[in-house]
Amino acid sequence: MNNMKILVTGGLGFIGSHTVVELQQAGFEVVIIDNCSNSSENVLEGIKAITGQTPEFVKMDLRDKNAVGEFFSAHQDISGVIHFAASKAVGESVEKPLLYYENNLNTLVYILQQLSGLKSANFIFSSSCTVYGQADQMPITEEAPVKPAESPYGNTKQIGEEIIRDSCRVYSQLKAISLRYFNPIGAHPSAEIGELPIGVPQNLVPFITQTGVGLREQLSVFGDDYPTEDGTCIRDYIHVVDLAKAHVVALQRLLEDKNDTNYEVFNIGTGTGSSVLEVINSFERVAGKELNYKVVDRRPGDVIRAYADTDKANKVLGWKAQSTLDHAMASAWKWEQKIRE
Numbered sequence: 001m002n003n004m005k006i007l008v009t010g011g012l013g014f015i016g017s018h019t020v021v022e023l024q025q026a027g028f029e030v031v032i033i034d035n036c037s038n039s040s041e042n043v044l045e046g047i048k049a050i051t052g053q054t055p056e057f058v059k060m061d062l063r064d065k066n067a068v069g070e071f072f073s074a075h076q077d078i079s080g081v082i083h084f085a086a087s088k089a090v091g092e093s094v095e096k097p098l099l100y101y102e103n104n105l106n107t108l109v110y111i112l113q114q115l116s117g118l119k120s121a122n123f124i125f126s127s128s129c130t131v132y133g134q135a136d137q138m139p140i141t142e143e144a145p146v147k148p149a150e151s152p153y154g155n156t157k158q159i160g161e162e163i164i165r166d167s168c169r170v171y172s173q174l175k176a177i178s179l180r181y182f183n184p185i186g187a188h189p190s191a192e193i194g195e196l197p198i199g200v201p202q203n204l205v206p207f208i209t210q211t212g213v214g215l216r217e218q219l220s221v222f223g224d225d226y227p228t229e230d231g232t233c234i235r236d237y238i239h240v241v242d243l244a245k246a247h248v249v250a251l252q253r254l255l256e257d258k259n260d261t262n263y264e265v266f267n268i269g270t271g272t273g274s275s276v277l278e279v280i281n282s283f284e285r286v287a288g289k290e291l292n293y294k295v296v297d298r299r300p301g302d303v304i305r306a307y308a309d310t311d312k313a314n315k316v317l318g319w320k321a322q323s324t325l326d327h328a329m330a331s332a333w334k335w336e337q338k339i340r341e
């Protein structure tokens, strides 16, 4: 795989930057496209601090169809594409659906149009367990039915998967894998890169660590009257480095033509569910301090429980999450303290 060049769109983002590090450490050359709408160019320094290599970076908006075409004309040596670039705030997508449909779908189509013109193309898509909605059975397998999306964001992931599936059916030289992430948390152990939420964090773990450093007064726990053991919702929290490694394994599967069909889907999680209170307890254990929180009303749209059946990723992809919740939480806490120094 040495020196093969991989395009990572959204490569300055949370999951993207961690994947760039793992790609470089697996011997790939990386070129990043990012419009920096939800990320910072400084992340390049963090990547270099870890791997010693600064990836090629092209600041570009993938909604510009001509720019996408010009990029691929100038980069004919790309062996694969990992596509992270998208808007991802569930709540914002409800307020601004057209922004989400344009940014998450037009850009996907423009990239696939370029790939469909190549002799062979390898494509990894950033999807989400949100496509399952509230699944009927736990743990959730890839065969669980895709349910009507609860938000335009979730709908863009469902439609995105269908666009890829339909493209792979017509363009046999296009090989693709969709990775359905559960809940990515944590940061690189070096604390050189991590999550940089803009404004008030919507997700649980960054809100916890920001409360831990005193940036936030108190965490609101959105409901403790759910039909679960402690009354709070259950999710599958996966260390972002484990998730990043899954992308490298999936890409290698395509590059080595090991895929069974030219479109495959894998759940990427730990296979273990944790409640909100268990996550809070994990923080208190690793930080050695109490967290200030209070229980408030439920958040509309939250599913009660979602955690992955990871059999397919373990057996077919040959990938398994290594980190525990405490290990992931400790990396998140180390990162939060570092960026607040």
Ligand code: WQD
Binding pocket: 088, 090, 128, 129, 130, 182, 183, 184, 202, 203, 204, 205, 207, 219, 220, 221, 222, 223, 232, 233, 234, 235, 276, 299, 302
């Ligand atoms: C987890 C749990 C909340 C914040 C979302 C998207 C998903 C993916 C990951 C992009 C829930 C509770 C949260 C808080 C709380 N995003 N919570 N207080 O909703 O499972 O998934 O982010 O791909 O697509 O849907 O993650 O971290 O927002 O919530 O009590 O301040 O924490 O109710 O039970 P979620 P989350």
